[in-house]
Amino acid sequence: MKDxxxxxxxxxxxxxxxxxxxLLTLLIGLFALHGEHGDTRFWAGLLQNSxxxxxxxxxxxxxxxxxxxxxxxxQLTFRRVPEAISMVVPVLGVIAFIILxxxxxGQKEHIYHWTNAEHVKHDPILTFKAPxxxxxxxxxxxxxxxxxxxxxxxxxxxxxxxxxxWVMTQEAGRRLIWRNTVWCAGFIVVYSLTxxxxxxxxxxxxxxxxxxxxxYSWYTFISSFVSGMSLIALFVxxxxxxxxxxxxxxxxxxDLGKFMFAFSIFWxxxxxxxxxLIWYANIPEExxxxxxxxxxxxxxxxxxxxxxxxxxxxxxxxxxxxKRNYTWVAILAVIIISGHWxxxxxxxxxxxxxxxxxxxxxxxxxxxxxGIIIFIxxxxxxxxxxxxKTHPYLKESIIHHT
Amino acid sequence: MAVxxxxxxxxxxEAVLFPAVKKVRAAGYKLHDVYTPFPVHGLDHxxxxxxxxxxxxxxxxxxxxxxTALSVMGWVFTTDWPxxxxxxxxxxxxxxxxxxxxxxxxxxxxxxxxxxCYLCQLAPFVKKHIFHPRQTDDLFVMAxxxxxxxGEEEIKNFLASVGAQEINEQTAETGWWLGxxxxxxxxxxxxxxxxx
Numbered sequence: 342m343k344d345x346x347x348x349x350x351x352x353x354x355x356x357x358x359x360x361x362x363x364l365l366t367l368l369i370g371l372f373a374l375h376g377e378h379g380d381t382r383f384w385a386g387l388l389q390n391s392x393x394x395x396x397x398x399x400x401x402x403x404x405x406x407x408x409x410x411x412x413x414x415x416q417l418t419f420r421r422v423p424e425a426i427s428m429v430v431p432v433l434g435v436i437a438f439i440i441l442x443x444x445x446x447g448q449k450e451h452i453y454h455w456t457n458a459e460h461v462k463h464d465p466i467l468t469f470k471a472p473x474x475x476x477x478x479x480x481x482x483x484x485x486x487x488x489x490x491x492x493x494x495x496x497x498x499x500x501x502x503x504x505x506x507w508v509m510t511q512e513a514g515r516r517l518i519w520r521n522t523v524w525c526a527g528f529i530v531v532y533s534l535t536x537x538x539x540x541x542x543x544x545x546x547x548x549x550x551x552x553x554x555x556x557y558s559w560y561t562f563i564s565s566f567v568s569g570m571s572l573i574a575l576f577v578x579x580x581x582x583x584x585x586x587x588x589x590x591x592x593x594x595x596d597l598g599k600f601m602f603a604f605s606i607f608w609x610x611x612x613x614x615x616x617x618l619i620w621y622a623n624i625p626e627e628x629x630x631x632x633x634x635x636x637x638x639x640x641x642x643x644x645x646x647x648x649x650x651x652x653x654x655x656x657x658x659x660x661x662x663x664k665r666n667y668t669w670v671a672i673l674a675v676i677i678i679s680g681h682w683x684x685x686x687x688x689x690x691x692x693x694x695x696x697x698x699x700x701x702x703x704x705x706x707x708x709x710x711x712g713i714i715i716f717i718x719x720x721x722x723x724x725x726x727x728x729x730k731t732h733p734y735l736k737e738s739i740i741h742h743t
Numbered sequence: 744m745a746v747x748x749x750x751x752x753x754x755x756x757e758a759v760l761f762p763a764v765k766k767v768r769a770a771g772y773k774l775h776d777v778y779t780p781f782p783v784h785g786l787d788h789x790x791x792x793x794x795x796x797x798x799x800x801x802x803x804x805x806x807x808x809x810x811t812a813l814s815v816m817g818w819v820f821t822t823d824w825p826x827x828x829x830x831x832x833x834x835x836x837x838x839x840x841x842x843x844x845x846x847x848x849x850x851x852x853x854x855x856x857x858x859x860c861y862l863c864q865l866a867p868f869v870k871k872h873i874f875h876p877r878q879t880d881d882l883f884v885m886a887x888x889x890x891x892x893x894g895e896e897e898i899k900n901f902l903a904s905v906g907a908q909e910i911n912e913q914t915a916e917t918g919w920w921l922g923x924x925x926x927x928x929x930x931x932x933x934x935x936x937x938x939x
Contacts (some may be wrong), residue, residue, distance in 0.1 A: 613837075613840065617837045617840065617841075621829075621831075621837070621838060623830075659802070742784050742785065
């Protein structure tokens with residue numbers, strides 16, 4: 342049984358090539374995108390990609406915690422995959438933090454116009470929000486948020502690797518489950534207070550600082566969670582196709598597919614809850630958010646977003662056979678991740694860049710992030726056996742039947 | 744439908760039932776049905792039943808619901824009785840979505856329940872032969888149709904060899920008829936009554 346992953350040379354080359362594309366795009370962007378507009382686009386692209394991919398890999402930690410708290414045993418055969426993906430959080434966390442700090446302290450008022458103290462003084466809405474939306478609070482929140490994510494992610498991973506050397510008596514099994522439960526519950530609290538509420542407000546919603554929506558954080562969270570599930574499915578399929586993960590069957594793939602299908606619909610539910618209330622009430626300070634998206638220059642992106650993230654998963658993943666087909670789920674996973682990347686694009690680009698452009702820069706940087714994710718995940722997968730052999734729930738996962 | 748002859752065996756353990764089902768099919772006997780007190784995972788595969796098409800029916804019912812909701816609301820608010828509600832367009836799609844969603848779910852759910860009842864021939868006063876009174880309680884009951892090829896004794900011996908406990912022979916109506924279960928039912932009495 343192949344239980345020890347060895348990073349294939351081709352995967353390594355691919356990840357380096359993607360990182361190279363990212364770096365090259367960054368350099369070209371540095372020279373090609375100058376002037377006021379170019380600078381805004383440069384930083385908007387970095388903000389979009391770093392927050393999106395950070396939240397996508399963080400969804401793996403959330404998946405681990407949620408399934409642990411629910412005593413969900415079915416995911417244990419591929420548990421090391423979300424664990425390995427979650428280890429990208431430290432790297433992307435640091436990258437995102439640097440970018441956010443430049444945005445707040447580097448006079449990037451075209452992105453965060455609330456950072457200009459002079460401007461805030463003459464703006465009653467921003468003055469009202471100033472106790473929350475100010476550089477100090479933003480920085481402290483970012484340090485605590487990203488710090489807690491990194492610390493807890495590393496802790497969860499370390500505990501999982503530690504348990505491999507345990508002798509699993511009933512006593513030890515109980516202790517393991519209890520310890521995992523406590524730490525995962527801690528992460529869920531942190532996650533709900535950050536990704537579930539404040540983080541999207543501060544990082545993304547504050548681009549449109551005059552506007553607010555109470556659905557925004559949930560909608561952003563689901564966007565990242567459904568992409569995170571797709572990413573887990575992609576790595577599981579990759580390993581399965583290369584002869585690893587012997588215990589993973591179509592039953593596990595089916596359940597991953599259900600997550601992708603169900604949360605695509607849940608994303609639409611939240612998206613629509615946000616949209617319909619604003620559309621129906623028709624209050625100018627709220628509709629200002631949707632006018633450039635629905636009727637303005639971003640009309641195409643607006644409907645593309647709905648089609649790719651709702652109609653395609655709804656129709657293409659609905660059938661049982663579709664969710665049990667490795668190739669099909671892989672294709673849909675790529676579609677869903679790209680779709681939610683577009684979703685984040687329209688969150689950031691509308692109020693900053695202002696008009697749709699061919700997104701060569703944004704896509705190039707995105708590929709760079711994909712390269713980082715592939716490289717670190719592959720390295721981390723190779724560090725531990727692919728099956729957590731001593732976990733008390735492993736048998737439940739092996740005989741799992743949907 | 745038709746009155747047929749069956750050999751009925753009961754099992755008290757899933758672990759015995761599964762290999763027995765496989766052996767019965769492998770030996771070429773005509774498996775009429777297996778009755779279980781609760782849904783048994785994988786038994787449909789072991790019995791070689793085809794995948795149900797209930798979900799396809801559900802999709803069609805859902806689509807019917809979507810179409811009904813949109814066309815009725817569209818017709819009412821654009822043609823039959825157009826009203827100005829808060830200056831919204833006469834066909835305000837976002838406002839129609841919740842009702843469309845609800846009708847889709849309603850049509851799919853009700854349609855699937857009715858289809859399920861039809862497929863299982865379940866309805867008030869529709870009565871079917873019960874091979875063993877404990878088949879809804881704690882026994883797994885397997886009924887094998889006696890065809891010309893295999894004699895009753897042969898099937899009985901075979902069932903005993905694969906682990907069945909109570910084995911008897913029944914002549915039963917395979918279809919349904921109108922009647923009431925609370926009449927002529929004697930739980931835990933003599934072997935199940937034979938309805939000719």
